[in-house]
Amino acid sequence: MSEPQLSIRSAKAKILAQSLARRTGLSMNRLVEQALERYDQDLRAGANAHPIDAVWDLAAEGRKSVLAGATSNHDALYDEHGLPRSGR
Known part of the structure; x- marks a missing residue:
């Protein structure tokens, strides 16, 4: 009994x-299988839930390197009128 066939007519996919x-030493069949398996796993894990999720993940990762107690408050740089304080 022969294997079922999958035909994809895309020059880009073929290339x-x-x-x-060639780079991995895998057959094209196995390569496509692995790619589809990985994509399926990513979708099941919610890795592609929404594009903005990637931004939030990066922000959370960056936040890990911020010192405890640090804020984004820049009040010390401006006077009561909102003008920059002099560098004296």
Whole structure:
């Protein structure tokens, strides 16, 4: 009994698959299977829930390096009129 066939008519997909197959040593069939499995896992894990989620993830990661007690308050830089304080 023969394997079911998948036919994708995309020159770009073919070029990518051939290039990756050469670089990885995998057959194009196995390469496509692995790519689809990984994409399925990512979707199930919610990795692609919404594009803005990636921004929030980056912000949370960056926040880890901020010292405790640090704020984004810049009141010390401005006087009571909202003008920049002199650097004296």
